[in-house]
Amino acid sequence: xxxxxxxxxxxLSAFLASNAANAQTELSLWYHGAGNPTERAILxxxxxxxxxxxxxxVVTLEEFPQAAYNDSVTAAALSGNLPDILDMDGxxxxxxxxxxxxxxxxxxxxxxxxxxxxxxxxxxxxLYSIGLWDAAVAVFARRSVLEDNNIRIxxxxxPWTGEEFTAALETLKATGDYDYPLDLGMSDKTxxxxxxxxxxxxxxxxxxxxxxxxxxxxxxxNGEEAxxxxxxxxxxFEKELAPGTSQSPSDHETGFLDGKYALQWMGNWVAVKALxxxxxxxxxxxxxxxxxxxxxxxxxxxxxxxxxxxxxxxATAFIDFATQxxxxxxxxxxxxxxxxxxxxxxxxxxxxxxGPLAVFFDLSEAQATLRPVTPxxxxxxxxxxxxxxxxxxxxxVASTLDAATDEINQNIERNNGYGFNEN
Amino acid sequence: MTGSRQYRLARRERLAGWLMAAPxxxxxxxxxxxxxxxxxxxxxxxxxxxxPNPAAYVGLExxxxxxxxxxxxxxxxxxxxxxxxxxxxxGPIYPSVRSFTRNNPDYPQYRGMREFTSFSLxxxxxxxLARDVVFLKAVLNTVLFVLVVAPLQGGLALxxxxxxxxxxxxxxxxxxxxxxxxxxxxxxxxxxxxxxYAGENGLLNALLSFLTFGLFQPIDWLGRTDTALxxxxxxxxxxxxxxxxxxxxxxxxxxxxxxxxxxxxxxxxNWQKFRxxxxxxxxxxxxxxxxxxxxHGFALFAQIDVMTGGGPLDSxxxxxxxxxxxxxxxxxxxxxxxxxxxxxxxxLSISLFQRYLTRERR
Numbered sequence: 183x184x185x186x187x188x189x190x191x192x193x194l195s196a197f198l199a200s201n202a203a204n205a206q207t208e209l210s211l212w213y214h215g216a217g218n219p220t221e222r223a224i225l226x227x228x229x230x231x232x233x234x235x236x237x238x239x240v241v242t243l244e245e246f247p248q249a250a251y252n253d254s255v256t257a258a259a260l261s262g263n264l265p266d267i268l269d270m271d272g273x274x275x276x277x278x279x280x281x282x283x284x285x286x287x288x289x290x291x292x293x294x295x296x297x298x299x300x301x302x303x304x305x306x307x308x309l310y311s312i313g314l315w316d317a318a319v320a321v322f323a324r325r326s327v328l329e330d331n332n333i334r335i336x337x338x339x340x341p342w343t344g345e346e347f348t349a350a351l352e353t354l355k356a357t358g359d360y361d362y363p364l365d366l367g368m369s370d371k372t373x374x375x376x377x378x379x380x381x382x383x384x385x386x387x388x389x390x391x392x393x394x395x396x397x398x399x400x401x402x403x404n405g406e407e408a409x410x411x412x413x414x415x416x417x418x419f420e421k422e423l424a425p426g427t428s429q430s431p432s433d434h435e436t437g438f439l440d441g442k443y444a445l446q447w448m449g450n451w452v453a454v455k456a457l458x459x460x461x462x463x464x465x466x467x468x469x470x471x472x473x474x475x476x477x478x479x480x481x482x483x484x485x486x487x488x489x490x491x492x493x494x495x496x497a498t499a500f501i502d503f504a505t506q507x508x509x510x511x512x513x514x515x516x517x518x519x520x521x522x523x524x525x526x527x528x529x530x531x532x533x534x535x536x537g538p539l540a541v542f543f544d545l546s547e548a549q550a551t552l553r554p555v556t557p558x559x560x561x562x563x564x565x566x567x568x569x570x571x572x573x574x575x576x577x578x579v580a581s582t583l584d585a586a587t588d589e590i591n592q593n594i595e596r597n598n599g600y601g602f603n604e605n
Numbered sequence: 606m607t608g609s610r611q612y613r614l615a616r617r618e619r620l621a622g623w624l625m626a627a628p629x630x631x632x633x634x635x636x637x638x639x640x641x642x643x644x645x646x647x648x649x650x651x652x653x654x655x656x657p658n659p660a661a662y663v664g665l666e667x668x669x670x671x672x673x674x675x676x677x678x679x680x681x682x683x684x685x686x687x688x689x690x691x692x693x694x695x696g697p698i699y700p701s702v703r704s705f706t707r708n709n710p711d712y713p714q715y716r717g718m719r720e721f722t723s724f725s726l727x728x729x730x731x732x733x734l735a736r737d738v739v740f741l742k743a744v745l746n747t748v749l750f751v752l753v754v755a756p757l758q759g760g761l762a763l764x765x766x767x768x769x770x771x772x773x774x775x776x777x778x779x780x781x782x783x784x785x786x787x788x789x790x791x792x793x794x795x796x797x798x799x800x801x802y803a804g805e806n807g808l809l810n811a812l813l814s815f816l817t818f819g820l821f822q823p824i825d826w827l828g829r830t831d832t833a834l835x836x837x838x839x840x841x842x843x844x845x846x847x848x849x850x851x852x853x854x855x856x857x858x859x860x861x862x863x864x865x866x867x868x869x870x871x872x873x874x875n876w877q878k879f880r881x882x883x884x885x886x887x888x889x890x891x892x893x894x895x896x897x898x899x900x901h902g903f904a905l906f907a908q909i910d911v912m913t914g915g916g917p918l919d920s921x922x923x924x925x926x927x928x929x930x931x932x933x934x935x936x937x938x939x940x941x942x943x944x945x946x947x948x949x950x951x952x953l954s955i956s957l958f959q960r961y962l963t964r965e966r967r
Contacts, residue, residue, distance in 0.1 A: 253933060256655060281655040361805065371914050427916055428828025430803045564934050568915075575830075575917035581719065584707060585738075588717050593935075596651055598658055 206233075206240040209496050210265035212255070214483060216245035220516045224509070232503045239496040241267070249372065259283045264488035266497045270311060271373060272481030273553040273563070275303040279310045280557035280600060285489045286310055288498050293505070300480035300550055301522035312501060313484035314510050315519035318546040319378055320466035320478070322438060322446040322456055328465075331357065338468050338541075338548055344385075344414065347470035351423040354444040361433075362425050364418070365443040368574065369429040375567040376553065378447060379415075381469060381477035384551055386411035390566055391590065396556045396602045399590040403566075404583040407474070412579035414472070419574045427571050450542045454518040457538055466541050469549055480550035482519070520546055557600040561593045641949070648943035654936035667943035673736030675718050677705055678729050689728075699730050706734065740944065743915075743922035746834060750841075750923070751902035758842045758849060759894050763887075765846065766853035767879075780854075784847035791844060795911035798840045802826035802912075827913055830920040837908050837921060845901060849894050856890030857883070892963045896956050903952050924948050 211229070215221040222245065229241045244265065246254050252274065258264050259281070270278060278284050286308045294302055294309060303311030328335055333350045336342045342350065354363035367374055380390055387407030391399045402408065418424045425433065425443075438446035439459050448456075456464055469476040485504065487497040510526035513519055514533060520542050521527045532539035553559060569586040573579055594600060648667055652660040681697030682690045690698045706715045718734035721741060725731070735741045769780045786794060801808045804825030813821040826836040860883060868878050906925040909915060915922040915930070924944060932941020 256933075256936075259655065277655070280657065282657055283655075425805075426825075426828055428804055428825050428913075430800065430805065430807075432800075433805065561935055564930075571914075571916050572918055575828075577918055581703065584703065585719055588707075592717070593937075596937075597653065597656060 206237060207493055207496060209239050209241045209267060209491075209493060209500065211241050211243050211267040211500070212251075212265045213243060213245050213269055214248045214251040214271075216247045218517075221513075224512050224516055227512075228504050228509050232500055235503065236499075239493070239499065241500050255283070262490065264490045266488060266491040266493060267485060267500055268488055269483050269485050272300070272303060272311070272313065272484055273373075273376075273555075273559045275311050275484065275486065276305045276555050277557040277560040278486075279305045279308075282489050284310050284486050285491070285494060287312065287487055287501065288494065289502060293502065296524065297505075297522045298520070298546065300482070300546065300552065301484065303481075303484050303486065305555065311484035311486035312505060313482055313522055314505060314513050315482060315522055316480060316546055316550075317449050317451060317482040317519055318478055318480075318542040318550065319381075319447065319449045320468065320542065320545055321470075322448050322453075323444070323465050323467055324460055324463045325465050326463050327354075327444055335465065336467050336470070338544055341468045341476045342470040344470055344472035348414070348417075348423075351418075351445075352421070355421070355423055359441075360444045361437070361442045362423065363444045364424045365429075365434060365437050365446040365448070366418075366424045367429075367434050367446075367448065368425060368427050369431045369434040371427075371567070371571075373563060375570055376563040377479040378449075379570050380553065380566060381479055381549075381551055382415065382472065383408060383411045385469065385472040385474055385477045386414070387472075387474040389554075390562050391554045391556065391558065393554060396554065396558070397594055397599055399562070399587045403590065404580070404587040408583055409580055411472070412573050412583055415570060416573050416576070416579060419576075426574055450518050450520060450539060452518070453539050453542070454516075454532070457532075466539075466545070468545055476549050477551045478545060478549045480546065480552050556602070558590070558594055558597070562590055565589050565593075641945075644942040644945050647939055648946050650939055652939045652942070654933065654938045656936075660939075663939070667939050668947070669736070671737050671740050671940070671943055671947065673718070674721075675715055675734035675736075677702065677715060677732040677734055679732060681728055681730075697728060702732055702734070739915075739919055739922055740924075740927055742919040743924050743927045746920070746922055747903060747905060747924045750834065750838060750905055751899055753838055754842060754902045755895060755898045758846055758898050759891075761842065762846045762849035762894065763853050765850040766857055767883075769850070770854060770857045780851075783850055786844045787847040789844070791907045792911055794840065794844050795908045798836075799827065799912050802836050804828055828917055830918050833913055833917060833921045837912060841905070841908055845898070849898065852894055852897075853887070853890060856887045860886045888963070888965075892959070895963070896959055899955060899959065900952055903948060924951075 213221075213225060215225070226243060229243055233240045252271070255264070255268060255270070255278075259278075264283060275284070287310055289309060289312065294312065297312065298316045300316035301313035303309065303313070325335065328350075331350075331353050333353060334342075334346070336346075351363045354360060367378060376390075383389065383403075388405055388411055389402040389408075392402045419426045433442060437443045438448070439456065450466075453466070469478050485501045487494050487501070491497050505522070507521075507523055507526040507529060510521040510523060511529040514521040514526070514530045518532060518539055520539075521530055521533060527533040527540075527543060528535070531537060533543055534540070554562065556562075565586050569582050572582050647660075649662060649664060650660040651663050651666075679699040679702075681699055684690055692698050702720045705712050706718045709715070715734060718736050719738045721733045721735040721738050723730055723732040765783050769776055769783065804810070804823060804827075807823075807826070809826065810821070810823040814823065824832060826832050864882050864886075865878060868882060873881070904925055905923040906929065909921050909923050909926045910929075913921040915926055925948065928941045928944040928948065931937045931944060
């Protein structure tokens with residue numbers, strides 16, 4: 183008797199499940215933001231809106247911690263378990279597209295046109311990914327601190343020169359009020375290193391790779407300009423103007439807010455928190471100009487469709503749905519990221535005209551430099567990370583940059599030019 | 606009649622034996638043997654973690670790139686008359702290593718090499734060049750780590766085991782205390798110790814400063830090339846010592862009490878009892894502990910990954926950390942595999958050597 187009951191229940195639930203599956207096809211979505219409740223709340227909101235808006239698809243979310251996300255995707259790709267929709271950090275997209283993880287995204291051109299360039303992932307003249315936001319980096323500072331020390335407050339039109347920047351740091355150091363004058367975020371040993379620090383290299387006139395051919399780093403990463411960058415970079419740590427590679431993560435998290443550091447080189451995703459603390463006193467300063475113009479990184483997390491997805495039309499429909507202005511605005515309000523369209527910006531608290539973070543929009547427009555759009559970036563980034571860490575720790579600048587250049591060149595060679603020499 | 610019954614019984618026992626071993630054998634095959642065989646094969650190719658290009662056989666290239674060494678003899682620079690050029694009183698000037706190793710068609714054998722170390726020999730400067738300086742450092746660091754950890758951890762564990770092997774009330778509490786770090790995940794332990802070692806406001810610096818009435822200057826333990834590896838070493842010894850204590854303890858408890866009683870009757874001192882009863886009877890345990898610590902030591906990874914990432918200046922690179930860096934982070938599975946194979950050969954030969962040294966002589 184009991185067995186029969188059990189059997190009936192199982193049969194019934196199996197029937198129900200298969201029925202539901204017939205009605206709506208399941209699409210899986212992977213996201214990098216595990217552990218961030220604010221992001222999660224918005225994303226699950228978008229997903230449930232989407233699931234209720236139509237009867238064909240139902241999207242299910244799986245979250246990963248950011249530090250393990252790329253590895254998880256790589257492992258999934260190798261074992262053939264990629265989800266239908268995945269998000270990715272912008273500069274990794276070319277590598278994933280080249281490796282065959284992604285399929286081109288079938289969004290109409292009109293949709294993409296009014297997006298910020300940093301939020302649109304193009305590779306080989308095809309659209310592969312699109313982001314809900316872009317990110318920008320600025321020097322976080324307090325107006326009162328700068329004014330008390332007679333330091334000029336730079337503007338977008340007239341940023342600090344390299345010398346002015348260093349002099350400002352030395353002035354702040356001399357006050358003795360701070361553990362260090364500048365927090366660079368050295369404890370964040372991730373993509374942050376390349377994202378945040380390679381613009382300094384580019385502002386000196388160097389680069390991660392020769393962007394004419396994408397086949398060599400010779401001259402770009404170890405030329406005179408790059409060595410000048412390396413010497414300046416090393417001097418920051420020698421003169422104790424910034425905490426080094428052994429900085430504790432908690433200091434990086436709260437040091438600027440607690441007044442341990444006078445300035446912070448940081449992204450707009452923590453701007454909301456800093457505004458809450460300092461209010462009007464907080465200013466976001468543009469990157470200093472080391473000779474080749476002020477630069478900051480560009481390109482953030484974006485959505486794309488995996489190559490193995492059997493339902494690209496459904497996945498694309500979701501991405502189309504998620505990139506509506508209202509969702510862009512929601513994300514921006516919650517974590518301070520730059521909404522990817524001007525229309526969305528108008529709807530936000532912080533980026534509407536005169537909003538406290540509107541400056542990031544201008545920064546992004548004026549200074550943003552994309553990281554090299556090449557599949558080699560996945561190799562370049564850890565190599566550059568190691569080089570700047572070593573230089574910060576006191577390694578010989580020229581030979582460290584030479585070594586990084588050699589490694590990158592060897593890697594490009596071993597990958598047959600990543601498809602570039604064929605052009 | 607009885608013969609065939611015995612035969613059948615033996616066959617059944619053998620079958621049962623295999624059946625019981627089967628789950629373990631299956632797991633070992635799937636998760637240890639197969640990956641190793643695959644890795645061995647991949648180390649002779651240019652396999653990438655992800656790439657649309659097919660892998661090709663490259664022979665020993667990966668191994669050559671890892672362990673390639675070169676010796677460069679730099680002669681001091683002379684002026685037109687053959688006089689030594691001197692750098693204002695600080696000795697002769699040598700040409701830069703870079704001028705030989707980069708884009709110099711006369712010295713193709715040095716191409717892409719970097720200086721590992723150098724010393725003076727007469728007037729010449731002898732430079733040891735390595736194709737892969739980082740890997741070489743990783744090997745040296747790992748060997749140093751094992752050489753220090755093996756005796757230190759083994760000895761400390763034996764001491765603790767002798768302490769907690771006494772019949773005292775509540776001794777189990779002490780056993781539990783010493784064993785506790787083993788239960789904690791090494792990642793958690795490493796994160797905690799990162800706070801302890803922190804240079805600005807770490808517990809260790811605060812403690813040392815308190816004990817010396819403020820004389821002690823704070824040290825950035827993990828941020829200095831001369832202290833980072835030792836800091837990790839101390840933490841690792843602390844974390845693992847409880848495990849080996851338990852193994853020693855089990856060895857100690859197999860020693861029959863009657864031997865000690867006999868020794869007491871003979872009037873042996875504590876040291877004599879240890880020297881002539883305890884230590885000889887712990888011989889097999891000692892071999893086990895030594896080999897296990899050695900293998901654990903060579904597998905040094907999580908502490909490095911969490912606490913230093915190999916820095917500062919490669920002073921905490923380890924072999925396994927490099928294997929993961931190459932294979933996964935830099936997506937070069939072939940080199941990662943080659944590193945794993947080298948590690949396997951190293952550990953295997955050291956273990957065999959240890960077995961040989963500690964073999965029972967008859």
